[in-house]
Amino acid sequence: MKKLINGVDDVVADSLTGFEAAHPNLVRVSHDPYYIVRADAPVDGKVGIVSGGGSGHEPMHGGFVGMGMLDAACPGEVFTSPTPDQMMEATSAIDGGAGVLHIVKNYTGDVMNFEMAAEMAEGTDVRAVVIDDDVAVQDSLYTAGRRGVGATVLAEKICGGAAEAGKSLDEVTELCERVNANGRSMGMALTSCTVPSAGEPTFELGDDEMEIGIGIHGEPGRERKKVASAAEVTAMLTEPILDDLDVGDGEQVLAFVNSMGGTPLIELYIVYAELAKILGDRGVNIARNLIGPYITSLEMQGCSITLLKLDEEMTNYWDAPVHTAGLRWGV
């Protein structure tokens, strides 16, 4: 295992130290327990939004803390759920009196711990939306039901915009449910990643093989196949999404082409070109896009595609100003 780390037990701590040193204008970091809050938290009268999950998916979630997106993020150890006390303390720290939304990726540990945290956060009105947008598999290694992946990034941005605009907890929660209901994703891997504490690749893949439908923790997908062209891979990811998402001629989507961490931009744009062709052939209009490493799986090579069927409200809050380490525009 070759990584730029100091020790397998120090990865999350050291990375958070760097994150805090790099972005004091955006965030404050608590080290015991670990959580990241926006520098001006709590924002009085604003709905607070908290997310979190295992580390190893950066910039998600800590890189999305700031104006117009998350109020707090709770990082667990690599690919390990954060604990209820992290979530509870983060929730209290950013409670501005208008209630708090937990955006939770659908993994058993995350869901259970966020539920416990909500019960523990006495005096705060907490709602939760569980994101389960991955069409690859119905149940998975760490999941009952579909996994939560790329739509999480989009939900955090769109709901963050709504909260910043003064929407109520009911409204932000409904919007988050709507993003989840209209978002679908699927991913693939060319290589495994290596969890530092494991020291070995999570799975073995032959020199000519790829895994279609991979999870962001290296969980098995739909099938292992011989490596194919970008056009074929893009079709393998997009067709199952379009089979499941009711989007047709003349409708608008946000198209998100994500790197699993080790795949560079030059390849992501090739995938985007293929995706644009497939959607164009169906008359689906890509009204917005996002291309880059936003929900990663350490250094895994591969990509995921997320399509979100847009309505006017989602589009407006997508376009709203955001100022985080990982996404920034309009400010």
Next chain:
Amino acid sequence: MKKLINGVDDVVADSLTGFEAAHPNLVRVSHDPYYIVRADAPVDGKVGIVSGGGSGHEPMHGGFVGMGMLDAACPGEVFTSPTPDQMMEATSAIDGGAGVLHIVKNYTGDVMNFEMAAEMAEGTDVRAVVIDDDVAVQDSLYTAGRRGVGATVLAEKICGGAAEAGKSLDEVTELCERVNANGRSMGMALTSCTVPSAGEPTFELGDDEMEIGIGIHGEPGRERKKVASAAEVTAMLTEPILDDLDVGDGEQVLAFVNSMGGTPLIELYIVYAELAKILGDRGVNIARNLIGPYITSLEMQGCSITLLKLDEEMTNYWDAPVHTAGLRWGV
């Protein structure tokens, strides 16, 4: 070789097709010859800035075309200089009447071809600044003198801000020379990358080895060593920079921690934490930073560090609004 591509000969063409499809609000793409210009080019009365070089370093340079940064970028084949006709046509396409600056990384082919393009671009007042910030080696496989690396990104942003503010060709050129004179970089690799047309890794590195002082095309560096901790690696990159750059107690730098493409953010922030310690111990103040994959080497795992000693003018133009696919703030 496993990559998300359609064919080894289609990589640059397909990626440009995706880039054009993704960012029609920012850029226009010429396909014969290849160059990318900002959507509103030429900007009347503004100094134009053109850069370019081999592909495989994305988002550099095409991802930096747009308001506040480059007017045009010329992509060559992977790790291959663009041709003089690309540079000449791009120069003419963005000439707004106030002259054009070529920002050229110091590689023999790039320097020669940009010189030829400047001679060919009759009727346009062209200047060139050659960036040579890499302290690792004095001469290199493709270079007489030091290689041009991370300072290129900073020069493109800062000079782009100055050109947008209406500075003259003399002033923008002098500023670019000043950025180069005050910027130093060094990089390292944990793994090689694979050039698509070669199909094999550019170099072999043992399971426990790293290359210190690597170039962005996989050119050999200073030494091959056993893999070390992030703290040790950061010191190995930073000390030669500080030996060469006259920056001391109380002075300000921009600290740029760059991924070679395959190293994820969680590791870059660990390197940043170590860099902040080293600079803090010397009393050097990190006034600005940039952390992420900005000048890459395909999927190579590793990182580079660039330090730019800041003055007030550089800082102001660094902070100025920029709207490109790869860097965006203030708009």
